[in-house]
Amino acid sequence: xxxKYDHITHENRVAISTLLRAGFSKAAVAKQLNIHxxxxxxxxxxxxxxxxxxxxxxxxxxxxxxxxxxxxxxxxNELSKKVVKYLRESWSPEQIAGFLKMENGGxxxxxxxxxxxxxxxxxxxxxxxxxFLRRKRLWRTPRGSRKPRAIIPGRxxxxxxxxxxxxxxxxxxxxxxxxxxxxxxxKFNLITLRERTSRFFVAILNPSKxxxxxxxxxxxxxxxxxxxxxxxxxxxxxxxxxxxxEIVKQLSVSTFFCDPYKSWQKGSVENGNGVLRFELxxxxxxxxxxxxxxxxxxxxxxRRPMKCLGFKTPEAVFNENIRNLSGNVTT
Numbered sequence: 510x511x512x513k514y515d516h517i518t519h520e521n522r523v524a525i526s527t528l529l530r531a532g533f534s535k536a537a538v539a540k541q542l543n544i545h546x547x548x549x550x551x552x553x554x555x556x557x558x559x560x561x562x563x564x565x566x567x568x569x570x571x572x573x574x575x576x577x578x579x580x581x582x583x584x585x586n587e588l589s590k591k592v593v594k595y596l597r598e599s600w601s602p603e604q605i606a607g608f609l610k611m612e613n614g615g616x617x618x619x620x621x622x623x624x625x626x627x628x629x630x631x632x633x634x635x636x637x638x639x640x641f642l643r644r645k646r647l648w649r650t651p652r653g654s655r656k657p658r659a660i661i662p663g664r665x666x667x668x669x670x671x672x673x674x675x676x677x678x679x680x681x682x683x684x685x686x687x688x689x690x691x692x693x694x695x696k697f698n699l700i701t702l703r704e705r706t707s708r709f710f711v712a713i714l715n716p717s718k719x720x721x722x723x724x725x726x727x728x729x730x731x732x733x734x735x736x737x738x739x740x741x742x743x744x745x746x747x748x749x750x751x752x753x754x755e756i757v758k759q760l761s762v763s764t765f766f767c768d769p770y771k772s773w774q775k776g777s778v779e780n781g782n783g784v785l786r787f788e789l790x791x792x793x794x795x796x797x798x799x800x801x802x803x804x805x806x807x808x809x810x811x812r813r814p815m816k817c818l819g820f821k822t823p824e825a826v827f828n829e830n831i832r833n834l835s836g837n838v839t840t
Contacts, residue, residue: 683704685743690789
């Protein structure tokens, strides 16, 4: 008797169909394929069609539909509404899963892999949820195809970040990111920064993704009378932050980096990016916008009350902390 299999591949299904048409019994098919006969019986009974027989393409589709129906997001309407909401705000599945876990007191509600499977299920494709992803691919790229990231010199892992920063109990610790735009012919982007305690948000017009230009813009922002307002910055592992040591040197700050492909670990700035996307969608011709216009939009965000701040505004909390610092710091 063959070994017991838990999973039938597409090649197995083609072989099952061929052998059945050739007159083999179910037991004989199991013996030929070295698969436990109960697995073969179950496969044919569940995925075959009585009037037609067993067809591999139909069987594959039935399995996919069954899996799709079993996905957690198809069963939990409230959870699926939340996921779609954050997808529309350009959050990645990792960011959504991480944020929901944080929101649920550290207990995971759903994994990012489940969200990806839902997006690329027949249901998700019909609703074109993949168009909310950064690369908008109709088919998911296999995990193994990711290009290895360059090793960032002097990189300090977020795991080594002091507890006082993680707890958001000390002012002056920021998160940094890049917001990209799809307007043809432009390399312009926005460097976004957010102070973790006050949620004060900043967006800086950046003419390229080059590490030198990015570092220079961040240094210029804080050096213009704001240096005492920054003690650390947490980045993801993008190549645009390759020259972070120059920021460390010029501003006398510490830098930390998220774990690879876990940019949701800097959730404050990612959340700010999602809010800003309502005003500046990906199709915005950001290269035609002056910095003053961007500042005006961002300041309107900083002047909205936030529940996590006791319904104070980020601007008010930021200024309160600034007044507690020695010296003159300009917002």
